[in-house]
Amino acid sequence: MIQTILNHRSIRKYKEKEIEKQVLDEVLLAGTKASTTGNMQVYSIIVTSDKAIKDQLWEVHFKQDMVKQAPVILTFCADFNRFNKWCELRDTSPGYDNFLSFYTASIDALLAAQNVAIAAESHGLGICYLGTTTYMADKIINILDIPENVIPVTTLVIGYPDENPDLTDRLPLEGVIHYEKYNDFNEQKINKIYEEKEELPSTKELIKINQTENLAQIFTEKRYTKKDNIHFSKSFFDVITKQGFMNHE
Numbered sequence: 001m002i003q004t005i006l007n008h009r010s011i012r013k014y015k016e017k018e019i020e021k022q023v024l025d026e027v028l029l030a031g032t033k034a035s036t037t038g039n040m041q042v043y044s045i046i047v048t049s050d051k052a053i054k055d056q057l058w059e060v061h062f063k064q065d066m067v068k069q070a071p072v073i074l075t076f077c078a079d080f081n082r083f084n085k086w087c088e089l090r091d092t093s094p095g096y097d098n099f100l101s102f103y104t105a106s107i108d109a110l111l112a113a114q115n116v117a118i119a120a121e122s123h124g125l126g127i128c129y130l131g132t133t134t135y136m137a138d139k140i141i142n143i144l145d146i147p148e149n150v151i152p153v154t155t156l157v158i159g160y161p162d163e164n165p166d167l168t169d170r171l172p173l174e175g176v177i178h179y180e181k182y183n184d185f186n187e188q189k190i191n192k193i194y195e196e197k198e199e200l201p202s203t204k205e206l207i208k209i210n211q212t213e214n215l216a217q218i219f220t221e222k223r224y225t226k227k228d229n230i231h232f233s234k235s236f237f238d239v240i241t242k243q244g245f246m247n248h249e
Contacts, residue, residue: 004122009167011126014069014159023123024072027158030119034111042101043109044079045116046144046152047072056143060136061155066128070159075133075140076113078105080245081149097149102245106153113154126161129154135232137239148244169197 024047031045048054049072057075058067067073080096087094117127133140133155140152175193185193194215197203203215210218220226240246 001118001122004118007167008117008121009126009161009165010128011157011159011161011163011165012064012066012128013161013163014066014071014126014157015162016069017160018071019125019159023125027116027119027123027125031112031116034108034115036108036111037104040083041108042078042080042083042096042105043112044077044082044150045112046075046077046146048075048144049073053143057140057155060139060143061130061132064130064132066157067130069162070157072158074113074116074156074158075144075152076109076154076156077146077150077152078102078109079150080105081147084149097244097247099240099245102151102240106151109153113156116158117156120156120158124160125158128157130157134236137236138242141239141243151239151243151245169200169202171197 028045028047032041036042048057054068054073057073058064061067080094080101084094084096113129117129120127131154133152137152140146140155141150144152146152171193174189198215206218207213207215210222212218212221
């Protein structure tokens with residue numbers, strides 16, 4: 001399992017091969033074994049393999065071809081709908097219509113998603129997370145008939161890989177690990193942590209393609225701009241409110 005984790009690759013090209021039901025069931029079961037808050041399991045996984053629905057999801061996921069290629073699309077949702085209804089049927093009043101509950105359910109959903117990702121890779125499947133889920137949550141809600149108290153938070157495409165990309169570079173441990181307390185970064189530490197990443201041939205090629213001076217500018221000026229962050233923050237906040245998670249009383 002350690003080797004499966006260490007050899008993770010995001011796969012964006014898939015073979016036209018269905019996932020065996022037994023394999024998919026085992027992968028999904030692994031997802032349900034993830035840790036959850038209070039063992040409430042306040043998440044849901046929507047399994048989509050229907051071509052027509054996948055085509056609609058492809059549209060909202062910025063027309064990424066892997067959404068059509070992969071045999072299965074898994075949408076992980078923060079979900080208090082089921083739990084609230086259970087509480088009401090047992091003559092008790094749920095108090096989960098607030099931001100903390102949304103955050104709690106989001107954590108549950110993401111933990112389940114990572115279990116699924118690792119289990120899938122251990123079966124020789126490829127996966128890729130779709131960050132576009134939160135950007136387009138309102139449209140995904142409509143496509144998948146998602147009710148109140150449920151919000152999509154991430155998506156996995158899963159299938160048999162039709163590519164074998166190199167491992168993605170990662171920051172050294174000292175870039176993300178803090179012992180005992182948070183150790184803030186000075187200029188010298190920042191330069192050391194990012195040195196290897198910035199010196200990669202692939203990084204220099206990216207800078208050339210994007211016509212920027214450095215890698216940081218690709219993130220701030222090309223990929224994740226302030227303008228887009230503000231726009232999608234507002235739209236996602238609207239979704240959270242509409243789906244019933246912003247009661248402060």
